[in-house]
Amino acid sequence: MKASPTLASNMQAVLVDLIELHVQGKQAHWNIVGTNFRDLHLQLDEIIEAARGFADEMAERMRALHALPDGRSSTVSKTTALAEFPTGLINTKDAIDKIVAALEAAVGTMRKVHDEVDEQDPTTADLLHAFIAKFEQYAWMVNAETMRASASVTTAEPKK
Numbered sequence: 001m002k003a004s005p006t007l008a009s010n011m012q013a014v015l016v017d018l019i020e021l022h023v024q025g026k027q028a029h030w031n032i033v034g035t036n037f038r039d040l041h042l043q044l045d046e047i048i049e050a051a052r053g054f055a056d057e058m059a060e061r062m063r064a065l066h067a068l069p070d071g072r073s074s075t076v077s078k079t080t081a082l083a084e085f086p087t088g089l090i091n092t093k094d095a096i097d098k099i100v101a102a103l104e105a106a107v108g109t110m111r112k113v114h115d116e117v118d119e120q121d122p123t124t125a126d127l128l129h130a131f132i133a134k135f136e137q138y139a140w141m142v143n144a145e146t147m148r149a150s151a152s153v154t155t156a157e158p159k160k
Helices: 005-031 037-064 073-079 092-120 122-143
Strands: none
Touching: 005 037, 005 073, 005 092, 005 122, 037 092, 037 122, 092 122
16 A cells, blocks of 8 residues: 555654654653652653654654655654743743643644544554553643642543
8 A cells, every 4th residue: 555645644744743742752851850850750751762662653654655754853843733842941840731732732633633544544543543542641640740639620522
């Protein structure tokens, strides 16, 4: 099978977010300070490893479908859906907010392209399922670092 231009474009959108998530994770990892530093530092290692591995899986899947992955830094910075990570030292609470937002943005891209990907290549959609499940778990775990037991729990939005 050869990827259509639409499938290749959707896979590329996921790829750049995965690469950016890896890079942002490293930036946070190197520059976090404050309460629960070590816990967050170690959690970031897990997220970084997953993002890097998933990026490699996506790029190799693209090549298997005769599409050309573009992981150049200029391409990533121009096309990622993730907000830019701040420079310098960042306290753990702010880093948690930024990392959760980055995880959610990467998942958002995956969910946005999912249906078109699934129509053209269910195998690639299966990869997205695994990526989404892992990153949503990480977002919950990282976010739990600053949640209080009195926090309200939201319910899922009704399906439309």
